Amino acid sequence: MxxxxxxxxxxxxxxxxxxxxxxxxxxxxxxxxxxxxxxxxxxxxxxxxxxxxxxxxxxxxxxxxxxxxxxxxxxxxxxxxxxxxxxxxxxxxxxxxxxxxxxxxxxxxxxxxxxxxxxxxxxxxxxxxxxxxxxxxxAPPAWIGTVVGHEMRTPDIAVLTVEPNHPYPFRAGQYTTVQTALWPRVWRAYSIANAPRHDNRIVLHVRAIPGGWVSTALVKHTRPGDTILLGPPRGTLSLEQATTSHLVFIAGGTGLAPLKALIEESVWMPERPAIDLFYGVRRAADAYDTEALNNLRMQHRRLRIVQAVSDEPGPGYGQTAIDALEYHRIIPSGDVFVCGSQQMVRVTSDRLVRLGVPAGRIHTEYTPDAPVPVG
Ligand SMILES: Cc1cc2nc3c(=O)[nH]c(=O)nc-3n(C[C@H](O)[C@H](O)[C@H](O)COP(=O)(O)OP(=O)(O)OC[C@H]3O[C@@H](n4cnc5c(N)ncnc54)[C@H](O)[C@@H]3O)c2cc1C
Ligand code: HEM
Structure with a gap:
């Protein structure tokens, strides 16, 4: 035809x-x-x-x-x-x-x-x-995921460790979709915050949005032992998109999740790329994954982490992640990965282009039907 x-x-x-x-x-x-x-x-x-x-x-x-x-x-x-x-x-x-x-x-x-x-x-x-x-x-149509870990890291952000009932093949940087028993037939996307592991477990960083159906269910009403449904992995964000060996990662809020997965993956690479991670939060107390990031820094000598706090005064504060990048006079010469709220990604990408980064070197999760992760 x-x-x-x-x-x-x-x-x-x-x-x-x-x-x-x-x-x-x-x-x-x-x-x-x-x-x-x-x-x-x-x-x-x-x-x-x-x-x-x-x-x-x-x-x-x-x-x-x-x-x-x-x-x-x-x-x-x-x-x-x-x-x-x-x-x-x-x-x-x-x-x-x-x-x-x-x-x-x-x-x-x-x-x-x-x-x-x-x-x-x-x-x-x-x-x-x-x-x-x-x-x-x-593959099954969906995976049953048992929540084996649920840590409240801030009053609104939980880190969930989930064990799928069948092998769950994904690439670092991808996202999954989740349905909870509280909201039948309602699916939401969450980035996978780890690289693939031998134990088949995945980690999700979820921020409860006020009035948000699925995020509130996952953060406030889910406990270890509960099950959720997972859709197949999706998304195109990947270290394979990088064409250079010096990478700049810019994350806002839970936008850290997919970038953390990429950092974990890079630790196992024979030739690790140098990575500068600029991580933006509103208040210092919102930095929910500091210990894990410090552990990654110990394993990856060429990983540098700069945290920016936008909504609190103090020395080095009052900056978003992209402000911090400019403050440190970093002119990215290689690939830049940006993850955060839709607005954060838009503003950051515009500023990067103004700094001379070619649009083709700015990588962000984009699916025609979905906005990027929440801040
Ligand atoms: C590719 C992708 C990856 C994602 N990864 C993550 C992740 O790793 N962690 C994470 O926490 N979220 C992530 N999200 C966002 C997630 O999919 C949901 O959109 C979010 O959890 C809200 O869903 P909900 O059902 O709780 O809210 P809904 O019931 O859909 O929304 C309730 C109300 O809140 C409003 N609302 C929705 N989102 C926001 C927001 N960000 N800020 C303010 N108001 C809002 C809606 O307009 C609506 O009025 C991702 C989204 C995409 C597309
Ligand atoms: C031309 C073929 C089709 C196209 C292009 C299409 C497109 C889409 C898209 C883009 C979504 C959003 C979620 C996602 O990205 O997976 C979606 C969701 C969905 N589609 Fe389709 N679809 C098609 C056929 C069908 C058919 C035949 C059915 C069955 C009747 C169906 C039922 C659904 C349902 C139930 C959802 C979930 C809705 C939600 O979560 O809000 N689709 N579809």
């Missing part, structure tokens, strides 16, 4: 300006016509609305990059196994999607767009179904 990329893009440009309305209409149709499918989705659907369109935009904009699109859809399909999605669900979704687009672009929609989209959707569904089938040979 061949794709008519021109027709797909032409019709997409008609739908994109009314994406919100089309998405709403799409879900109304999907759930009205298929009440059983509603049971797969979480009670509140606001995030998912943007994500489905985000994913489709990603696919439509990159249709020529067949390999890239297949890889992206493959990861999405592996992740969809944990939702309980089955091959027979795909046609219903495709049908409602095309009907909603047709209604959204009422008056300018052409019959040829229907055919072009039906072909494109069939192809997307085929790639996703195949990838899910292939994944099912070696």
């Amino acid at each position: 061949t794709l008519d990329i021109r027709l797909i893009r032409e019709s997409w440009s008609l739908v994109e300006p009314v994406a919100d309305q089309v998405t709403l209409d799409f879900y109304s149709r999907l759930f009205a016509e298929n009440p059983r499918i509603r049971e797969l989705f979480p009670p509140a659907m606001d995030l998912q609305r943007d994500r489905l369109f985000g994913a489709l935009t990603q696919v439509v904009l990159n249709l020529e990059d067949t390999e890239g699109v297949r890889e992206y859809l493959g990861q999405l399909a592996r992740d969809h196994r944990k939702y309980g999605v089955r091959p027979e669900h795909y046609p219903a979704l495709g049908h409602c999607l095309i009907a909603a687009m047709r209604a959204g672009a009422h008056g300018v929609w052409q019959p040829a767009y229907d055919q072009a989209w039906a072909a494109a959707y069939d192809l997307i569904a085929e790639v996703m179904i195949q990838a899910a089938d292939q994944d099912a040979v070696t």
Whole structure:
């Protein structure tokens, strides 16, 4: 089946300006016509609305990059196994999607767009179904993780050690998704704060957001012995992205987690890169992992750690992590990894570019459907 990329893009440009309305209409149709499918989705659907369109935009904009699109859809399909999605669900979704687009672009929609989209959707569904089938040979749809450690490091931040019930293959720098028994069908992303270990355990740094469903459940209502569900590992952050041997890591809050995993990994490398870690917290008491960082520094002679405290006065205080980098007159000549809240990553990346760091050397977790970790 061949794709008519021109027709797909032409019709997409008609739908994109009314994406919100089309998405709403799409879900109304999907759930009205298929009440059983509603049971797969979480009670509140606001995030998912943007994500489905985000994913489709990603696919439509990159249709020529067949390999890239297949890889992206493959990861999405592996992740969809944990939702309980089955091959027979795909046609219903495709049908409602095309009907909603047709209604959204009422008056300018052409019959040829229907055919072009039906072909494109069939192809997307085929790639996703195949990838899910292939994944099912070696991996469960989700892992049951037993919480074997739960340490409150600050009143809001807990460090959880979790033991998955099957081997959990991931790369340092990736994140997992978590569902707790308190919030069925609600999944949230958490960075894995360690490099892969022989004991198959993973460590998560979780900050409870006021009113936050999953973070509060994990920090305040989870104890050793409890179980949570883990989705497959995701994300692209990796030391392999680095092209130089002097690395600068800039972390804000629990954005430390994936960078700590990369530092742990670097300790085992035959030629360790030099790493300057600038770690920003609001108050000194928010620095929840100082002892572990000091241990890593003992193991890695070329690791330097500078802590910045933004919201307290005092000598060396009043600085964010990027302020501290400038204060120490470091002009990064190599790769820079940035993790923290969405705003922290944006502000830091802008300042790095102004300092002359090429955008291609700034690495941060980016998935089209997800913001970066919270601060
Ligand atoms: C790739 C990735 C990695 C992540 N890694 C981590 C991690 O290592 N540690 C960690 O603690 N979190 C991490 N997060 C954030 C995490 O996924 C959740 O978004 C966060 O825990 C809030 O979820 P919740 O269910 O508790 O809050 P929700 O119930 O989703 O939100 C409740 C309310 O709080 C608001 N809110 C959501 N986030 C914030 C915020 N950061 N600050 C203020 N208000 C907010 C929402 O808008 C909403 O109004 C990561 C996110 C991504 C995308
Ligand atoms: C064209 C094919 C599809 C695309 C592009 C797509 C895209 C997405 C995206 C981007 C997400 C956000 C979470 C993630 O990244 O994993 C998501 C979540 C989800 N999808 Fe799909 N999806 C597709 C097909 C389906 C089908 C056929 C079903 C089953 C009816 C389904 C059910 C779900 C559910 C239940 C969620 C979780 C919602 C949430 O947590 O808020 N998807 N999908």
